[in-house]
Amino acid sequence: MDLPHHGYRATKQRARGAPPTGDSVLFEDTSSAASGASSQGFYAPGYNMGEPSNHMQGGVGVNNLFTDPMANAAVMYGSSLANQGKDMVNKEISRFMSVNKLKYFFAVDTRYVLKKLMILMFPYTHQDWEVRYHRDSPMTPRQDVNAPDLYIPTMAFITYILLAGMALGIQKRFSPEILGLCASTALVWIIIEVLVLLLSLYLLTVHSDLSTFDLIAYSGYKYVGMIFTVLCGLLFGSDGYFVALAWSSCALMFFIVRSLKMKILPSLSSDSMGMGSSAKPQLRLYITVATAVFQPIIIYWLTSHLVR
């Protein structure tokens, strides 16, 4: 009667007391390890992501967890197995993409998201498009509103899929297969666009600091425009659809040209020794403008069948 209660309380105390002792624990806070590992990394000095581990302390150090030592040994063995599996998965994933770099793109807050959405819909009054750096590494989206992030594109993509399902349902054309088809179509177009951009940047030897994730982020910003267009098309009919399409196309083209101009165009102005440099800025301008012009086309392509 008294014993199970004591065991339950002691288990909870053990769960709080385990991390400081460094025992094999099931859910450790990898963000603090990551911010310690990437010391020059993407987090500003004042920002501390190791906070969640602070309130896991306070362990009393009660060691008689289970009265049955076999169960105790089994728990420790199971948690060490899970830990090994987790380490292996992390190692495999970090061979393909750097998880730290991915975390940089998701370090956003509400103020950044609101300002970025405003800029995406009305970029004409935004003055300073320069991405700020902090000791030679780009600042996180929390501190710099011009930094690309992956949170808005991901959320916008998912919202677009849900909105497409709703639009099809309103017109009584819905079936679950169409939803999956719509999602994979949009995903395939993003992949194609990112691959074409990477190929053209490689062929023209543009040594910019645009990584693959940056390109995915900039390609994903068009989903915000798509959502706005589809909403206006659903609310106001065909006229509202075309007005919203024109508005979001212009805004998005302006945004893409201003953002990519900073990264692509002047990045090689220091070592262009006049050898064929007359061709280069033109070709880079073509890339930027072609990217911008591609956005309205794909917005129209992916949304016109939703709004009839």
Add this chain to the structure above:
Amino acid sequence: MAFTLYSLIQAAILCINAVAVLHEERFLSKIGWGVDQSVGGFGDEPGIKVQLMNLIRSVRTVMRVPLIGVNSVCIVLLLLFG
């Protein structure tokens, strides 16, 4: 145009196959795109043609062996599932 991820994979496999079958001495050297004609670009800016030739050569070198496996898998899947 409704894409699935599988059609993207098929398109990618076809494109890489197309690049891999470009023969070095029968074709690429004839049109001036061989590997021995690309050494001109010392300095900083290689130019588009040299980059393209390098890309073709590296794709052929890297993807030759994996393409055997990927093509076999694709053929079996197409035979089984149409």
